Amino acid sequence: MKNLKLKLLSLSSLLFLFLTVSCTDELDTKPEGTEQTADELFADPSSYKSFLAKLYAGLATTGQQGPAGQGDVAGIDEGFSSYVRNLWNFQELTTDEAIIAWNDATIKDFHWHTWTVSDGFVKATFYRLSYQITNCNEFLRQTTDEKLDGRGVTGSLRDDIKTFRAEARFLRALSYWHIIDLFGGASLTTEDSPTQYYLPDYANRQQLFDFVESELTGMEADLKEPNSNEQFRVDKAAAWMLKAKLFLNAQVYVGTDRTQDAYTYVNKVINETSYSIHSNYSQLFLADNDTNGAQNEFIFAVAFDGLHTKTYGGTTYLTHAPVGGSMDASEFGINGGWAGLRTTSAFVEKFDGMDNDTRKQFYTSGQTLEINDVGSFTDGYAIAKWKNVDSMGNQGSDASGDFVDTDYPMFRLADAYLMYAECFLRGGGGDATTAVGYINELRERAYGNTSGDITASDLDLDFILDERARELHWEGHRRSDLIRFGKFSGSSYLWPWKGNVANGAPIPSYRKLFPIPQDAIIVNPNLIQNPGY
Template sequence: MKKILGLKILIVATLLFGSCTNLDQEFYDRVTPETFFKSEKDIKAALYRPFTHARWYLGEDRWNLQEYTADQFAITTKGRHWYNGGENERYHYHRWTPDDNWIWGTWRGTLMGVALALDAKQDLEKLDYTKFALTQADKDDHVNQLNTLIAFFYLRGLDYFGGLPIFESLDAESLPRNTDKETFAHIEKLLKEAILKLPKKKAGDKEEGAFRQAGAAALLARLYFNAEAYVGQPMFAECKKLCQDILAHQYGDYSLDATWYGPHSFTNDRSPEIIWSIPSEFNKLQYDWFFNPFYHYNTTKYLDIDGGPWNGAHLTPSKKPTGEWYVEYKLGSPFRKYNDLDLRKRPYKYLGGGRYEGMFIFGPHLTPSGAVINGGEEYKDQPLVFVDQVGRFSEVGPGKRYASISELPSRMADGEENTGVRPVKVPIPNNTDKSLRWGADNPAIRLTEIQYMLAECLLREGDKGGAAALINEVRKRNFENGTDPDPVTADNLDDYRMLDEWGIEFLAEGRRRTDLIRWKKFTTESWWDHQPSDNHYNRFPVPTQAISGNNNLAQNDGY
């Protein structure tokens, strides 16, 4: 009987991620594309399946490894909640091990993504598209979308782990890891070939999840942008050229959105800034994984919605328990980094009809009508007020654990139910407009990233003025009448200001660890309740579960 590894992987993925509930199907020992594909609909179903995996992959464990290990986010222990066996502290303090679940989920999800895309690609390559009233151009588009998706998964895996097993067929088993440079070269080759055959976006086209030329070019720019961390060879000049070409419309028609919320709104499929996104729609592959971890149990009253959030994650604090700023750290304190006049720094408020303002939950928690929302843990039957601090304030006072606020420690172990500012990067409508919920697509690649990459390349060349102009072109949309009270200048732009600008614009977009590593600050710098760690933590270990299933896999140094 012919072994079809792709079919095995597809069945395993279905069982793991719940895309199919009919498990009573009859499977044959030989399935070929020529007999399976009956219509264009079948072709598109095969093409889209790996993209649904990418939708899952962009959140959860992969996001966790990028953000909770860095300086902008934390999941503090809140009384009896969220200690989780010390897992959250291990990531914050850089003490993770090969046995940690987020790492295993990311390794497995990366290679499964490659396998799913490769499986679909191999099937589609065998088809005569003319039998489906399709053209060779259609076939080239589909195959190279999958090549780009394979490169995307390998690029993310290279970022997390270094070299990965490279496979271009699903027949091989127990492959060893290729080197960092071999993995890098494989990604580069896939993307360079895809760019030549993918179509360009035209003005007015909606972004509905397909890769076009600019998407492949942007991924190639990312590869070069971080090449020094990946293979020890700076390639900022190569990144610069790609970014300039993308901005010059050589790979399609894109422009910056006029508003800060345009790339994130319910209609962001029409934003001219989106280069690649993952579509989302209420009850249809909705982009919502972050809702439960970020928000308090009673935030449903604040938002006037249904649901059951878990009250875990928040921004790292800008203030000490005493109210003083954390001036000793150049990194972290993300809420403070937003200028007070920044339109995003207002409390999130849904205005109806798909309109909203602000990007954060902080301060007194009130219903839309202004009624006080009480807590349910430390502040049970007391008004809930979210603070940009971490400390057990409920334990201060006569006869309590701490005599005064000045005695309060501020650590991962010291959270409360109201600890931390909560971001609302993805808008949430109220129950009146429930049909809009999760209608905002996940903007996986934005033109702003291209502009900021180019700015950083110019900064590294010494052209601070040119870099500042590119950043300020984006910043001005965040202020009334485009008047920025704290623009970037040649005098104030350095590596820390550049990191601040990345952190402000791309807060919660799952990239912070990579940016810190590129600037050699991920393991060398301090931020709130975090001290420098060993250099080997720039990469995650190969998970124990992966090695136990394939003893040809070599472990990363230091683990």
Template sequence: MKKIEYIILLIFISFTACIDVEEEVYDKYAAKDFYASPEGSDAALASVYAQIPGNWDGVGYAGADNGWYDLNTMSTDEQVIPHRNTGDWQTEFARLYMRDWQPTNYLLNNTWNWLYQSVFRANTAIEQLEEAGAEAGKIAEARILRAFFYYLLIDDFGDVPFFTRNEQPVDSIPQTSRSDVFDFVVSELENNIDDLSTQKGGNYYGRLNRWAGLSILAKIYLNAEVYVGTPMYDECLTVVNEIINEGGFSLHSGEADPSHPLGSRYYELFGDVCPDDETIWAIYTTADVVGRNIFTIRSLMGNDGTLLVGYGAWNGTVVPPDFVAKYEDNDVRKRQFRYGTDPYGPQPDGFIEYTLEIDNLINPGSEPEAGVRNQKFWPVEPMSSGGASNDFPIYRYADILLMKAECLVRLGQSAEAKSFVDEVRERAGLNPLAGDPTLTDIYEERGRELNWEAHRRQDMIRFGTFTEGHGLVPAVDEKYLLFPIPTAALNANPRLEQNPGW
């Protein structure tokens, strides 16, 4: 069971559970008093934070299926759900991997709806908190959450509908340029980060503190050349230096741990509670209460899941062999991959021997045992066949170190970048780089370190590899650097224009 109290969620649940919606309890004055109180301001924020844990129907940043996480990971080289030649699994996931998506793809529509529902709730919370004169830190959390959702929108879709108050009908909301929304997001972050708490863990586990806000800002600066055509690596470097120098973070231990199914403390980063020595912002998860984490259960085959973790699994997601090949055998991070006659992890009698190669994804599809499985998020209780309670790291310190190394190399300071890449490599059990890092070195290290943590599409676009062919995937043109605006959104708002090429 979880040991950490998720204060915001509990306040939200208790607050909403005790109100009879038929009664006129609050007039405007009383509502202002309520949202100015610690309990009321937490309740306003809770409805926004509740959008982040992954749940069914494409809701959430990560943890469940058919939403933002799947859209932004299965369109990369790191994972795919093949259609099986037994008839299992629809083809949308494989088509994402093969760069064969259309504006009618339901994962696109789910992602769009989730992000705009999140913006709507953030707008409501900001209005409630500002009208009540709530404390500045609570208002800053709400405004930065909204900026985070708009950042994800421009990352996926480019020019998007933009509104900061909820009065406008959907069909009258203007489509705003990517660069203008980028400026808004940067301004919101720069103007509100100083009001965020510096506290780590405790009541701020799963909430935005200063270090999480700075991490969002650093990501936006890192990708500024993609978004607005202007490199901002100096600005990114300034922000990551503050996190490194003042945040008090360090890499979590990668030492051996015979008590863990994968034999290393490294995998504590993806377990029940993400350790706060390295984790900057995490998604709190308790299956069937607050979100869920399906990733390993979705990957393992049915009976194998029962043997390994006690619950039937889905025989879904696999890791392409060309991605597995990026890892050296002595890399502790390779233990996340399960395949062959002597797999990493437990080997109970009757375990399934998954094959490394997978040669067909759609028609007729793959064999049931084909494809490497991922056990990075080794399932923790409470769990069922519907998912486990592993928390999910949105940002962690290893990412920040590699971001700093990338900025230094792009700014012509490769020698200074070496120690930051080596620190990540050595934790994984690898030797330091033989020479100063290149951008390719950093790109490959980011892939190995952050696999299945929803950074890969952004990295591939920034490093110029996203449109290249790999494995079974053909090369594509640059229209694929943006997802198309969903057909349903275009039908709902005639002011929107589709992205070029779609």
């Protein structure tokens, strides 16, 4: 089992009422069952860390028993409600990097850019983010100095809880950042929000941006120093990385150039930590990526375990769904593929003339480069990136091959290297020599030698966008990257089936944001729909 025990906390009916404060519909979250007050629950000193583990587990698990049966979010198949799975679909299926063959509800609408305000996947994602935030709020509400004084909590546990609170604030900021990126605005609720049912006011993108920035600044002192926390728990470096992400996208989010600030925090991630680039690219996405050295590149990763965090979302989805056709499922450590995910020719072309680049992980046997039938898995090259085997080729811990052990890197050092180069090119700071050095370190890992090295004359924003695709594809970054580089909407960059046209078609700029679910607006009229919907 992973170092951070992902033990699900059994919460009381009373506590559940707190957790669902400000949720948009009482049918969209479910209580967990025992009759126990919050004070009784937290009378056990171990409950504080157990609750913290529940917050981290909220990024991986989908309910109270896993993989199905007591889901956190109702009204949708539990596997479809996964935090990582939904985030990945939003960031990848809407781009040139991924397309899906399935007919599950409206899933194809993501690549076609035809989703609506009533889309079930949009609703599930909005509610999953809200649910994660309310859980974080409740932990913070139950760990105030007043609460701890009343329970007689002192000594080292009190010190630990101070760190736990900072981590909960980080996880809440992470979810608010995802709301900013995907939806723009939403309700802003905190531990200080009312505990009785009420309709929260709408907070626009600027207000949420300011809140996340303030939170990341405010929590930093209470987080552990870089590389000193337990594996899968965040430290100061994770807060720096999230700040850098927020600032690098600030022009998109709030119309203000914060590239210099992004550079400041990227530089801290690179130079004030001991994270390092792992020597083997493919090992970053294997079942033992928590022990094979890849973990030293992961600034923050979501833990998955085939025995203890069973879910049809997360990396189980990313390992099963891309396997089909003539692919041998056993090579991926699974009992069978789901024949869903593959890529487009536009992404394949990013590797033209780069046959020695090991990041080029296409499966082509029986697959066509061009996609004539979106519903046919063999139309389009498959990508063999995520696997449930360890570095020695052994299957993950789940003997059935149903669920995987591969952890999901939310932030890794390679991304920070690429962000440094982008900040330099955008005038935020740094120098060409250092930027080229970081890029070449990644390319030398990919090529195994210096044959793929670049020079300063090769370095421009178009190169960085393509290099981000080559290095970070299928890791949940592409949509945000395309928007930041002005390539997502309009006609400046077309890819197969963009806009539901075989050769690609322009899409309107309002598609850079997803709609607030109509159901949420019906329940809380304070919410404001995004333009265009």
